[in-house]
Amino acid sequence: MFVIITYDITDDRRLNKVRKVLKRYLYWSQLSCFEGIITEGKLAQCMAEIDKIIDKKEDSIYVYQVKNPKNIKKKVLGIEKSYIDNFL
Amino acid sequence: MFVIITYDITDDRRLNKVRKVLKRYLYWSQLSCFEGIITEGKLAQCMAEIDKIIDKKEDSIYVYQVKNPKNIKKKVLGIEKSYIDNFL
Numbered sequence: 001m002f003v004i005i006t007y008d009i010t011d012d013r014r015l016n017k018v019r020k021v022l023k024r025y026l027y028w029s030q031l032s033c034f035e036g037i038i039t040e041g042k043l044a045q046c047m048a049e050i051d052k053i054i055d056k057k058e059d060s061i062y063v064y065q066v067k068n069p070k071n072i073k074k075k076v077l078g079i080e081k082s083y084i085d086n087f088l
Numbered sequence: 089m090f091v092i093i094t095y096d097i098t099d100d101r102r103l104n105k106v107r108k109v110l111k112r113y114l115y116w117s118q119l120s121c122f123e124g125i126i127t128e129g130k131l132a133q134c135m136a137e138i139d140k141i142i143d144k145k146e147d148s149i150y151v152y153q154v155k156n157p158k159n160i161k162k163k164v165l166g167i168e169k170s171y172i173d174n175f176l
Contacts, residue, residue: 006092008119031120061165061166062164071160074150075153077139
């Protein structure tokens, strides 16, 4: 399935940890956005890892799931970014 | 259709302008993320407004479109945020 993960994380240490996890599973497409094709099993694994890092009263992670990647269309205005080798 | 709009905008003045436009069309669900149900016509109108604001060599706007909202599922880890009355 195709997923988009967006996040608001108030603490830089937790933020970096979450990004490190997400980087192993998905593509870092914008500063606060990861995306990619992933199996349900891998996504559950990824979420379990993130669950241990975040502060559930402060941080916010949204996971948008589209079973069939054909059902989602992405348009880009401006530049297409990538953070593959940046920051971490 | 259901859309998710994420953005990286390097300049605060442009960022605020873009948010002001997006607020009129969609729901501000995370710091760098808007979402909601919108018609193709309204989305085109919204994009035309944003197109005039952004610097196409620096800024980045992603528009993820799912025609049938039933095809997208959202899960929240941590808290569900909202910026309806904040910042602007």
